Amino acid sequence: MSTVIPSDTLDARPLGRQDAKTLVLSALGGALEFYDFVIFAYFAKILGHLFFPPDTSDFVAQLQAFGIFAxxxxxxxxxxxxxxxxxxxxxxxxxxxxxxxMMAIPTLLIGLLPTYASVGILAPILLTLLRLVQGLAIGGEIPGAWVFVAEHVPSNRVGMACASLTSGLTAGILIGSLVAAGLSSRLGDAAMHAYGWRIAFILGGVFGFFAVYLRRWLSETPVFARMRERKELSTEMPALVVLRDHLPATVLSMLITWLLTAAIVVVILMTPTLMQTAFHVDQARAFTAGSLAALALCFGCFFGGVLVDRIGRGPALLIGSVALAVTTYLLYLDLRSGATHLMPLYTLAGLSAGVTGVIPAILVSAFPPAIRFSGISLSYNVAYAFCGAATPLVVGFLARDAGGLGPAHYVGAVALVGVACGIYLMVTRRRFFTG
Structure with a gap:
């Protein structure tokens, strides 16, 4: 079980100018990279028709595209x-x-790929391979980004720092949503299928190379530099140390990562497409609502991190999980009845999905510095591999049943897991590594 560093060793200094620079550059670079990863979801419907046989039904084409996304x-x-x-x-x-x-290269190449009409079955194969490379890149990006900012700031501001970075990552979703909405409204359906979707991916490649440039101005974390100087780096394979000595922290991290996947993948990424296919919402309106939800998510993530620093990890996780379940049900009930209040309810659901801003503070503090990157990466990515890969397919099927409330039922069930984890943290008063 994790232990806590004595309070007299905690770094309680105020945030400085260098801290702010690190947070801003990290968040901006993360936003540009995450745009590259998620833009696929916003064009899943188009890609499903362009990269598979033309006689494929809307549902099957969407399911196949979500499969490649997964x-x-x-x-x-x-x-x-x-x-x-x-x-x-x-x-x-x-x-x-x-x-x-590693993210910029495949994103650019996706924008240049030939479609099924040009090269047949080779088209979805190439698309899948490039998507795999994107997965390799994002697997190191998100855990590494959380560790990077957490080890740069005072220990009593870790929640806010991780949430700021997460807000930056979710801003990438907002950028993707705005690009999709802008292209859709300006070009129309025919032009989007012809070339509009390519613009989004080529733009993502340019974003990625700019993010590489931004990160040249960042410095190594003080925590890692200190460990290297004191020769405190792990001499064993870090992943093995994680599994051998930190199994409770790993299991907890996996469970709350499942909650994160429900909030991001279902509520933010899949819902704009499900609006069109399951509830027949106009494409432009769906993308506009998605943009509002993504914007609200950015603020929600930041508030979640501030809440962690104010009231603690357990209570913040409990409150965020309940809010996510309630607002998701309200959104899907409205969609089923005609989407009369779509904009405000989707914005509220996006704000509640900000529970994702609570989660990285728990992950970062669950493992000691010497194996922190590996601990977060192993638990977060393995959980995301199973949950993130299964979620689009499971929710895609659920959307056809339960009166359209299938996705909300899924999010509600996973939110109960988040509630349980929050109660566990509060009742056991589990102690965390802080430096």
Missing amino acids: VAYLARPLGGIVMAHFGDRVGRKRMFTLSVF
């Missing part, structure tokens, strides 16, 4: 574990820069 989640553990190994052994910053470069 493939990236299966690649995340491998990329995450390898990058985390070197992040714990040779430095956080090097892996932090490598991951964004």
